[in-house]
Amino acid sequence: MSCIKCSILIDEKSDKFIRCDLCSRFIHVVCLELSDAEVKWFTLRPNSRRRIKFICCECEQNVNQIPKLITLINGWQNKIKNLNERFSELRNCTGDVATTSNTSV
Ligand SMILES: [Zn+2]
Ligand SMILES: [Zn+2]
Incomplete structure (x- = not known):
């Protein structure tokens, strides 16, 4: 070592x-x-x-960077939230296309 x-x-x-x-x-x-x-x-x-x-x-330097990382993660969480909202909007638009494709057998 x-x-x-x-x-x-x-x-x-x-x-x-x-x-x-x-x-x-x-x-x-x-x-x-x-x-x-x-x-x-x-x-x-x-x-x-x-x-x-x-x-x-x-490690001390890394620890000092944690507050920066937290704000970064918060930013990502907001982006993910926005994406999820858009995704559910899209799902509402397309209806239940995914579920009907299996019943044709
Ligand atoms: Zn040394
Ligand atoms: Zn260390």
Whole structure:
């Protein structure tokens, strides 16, 4: 496994590293420029309730983009709604053509 930031291979035995809780990739503690006290919170055992979730810089950027994504999705939902309305209008115009084709047998 290699560090997200410097892409140098992480030595599990000698290097201090943290795993991102979102993408599960690893990063050197030294690459984070965190204080020892801050690092302690992130490196507590995963099952510890006091452990703080660590999110790497890349995921943080993605998280920041979520509000943009939500407005994008809202726009799509409106478009889909409009399409559905037009579709049901069209269905009303054509009547029950689809159902009568099967009864001719
Ligand atoms: Zn690194
Ligand atoms: Zn990440």
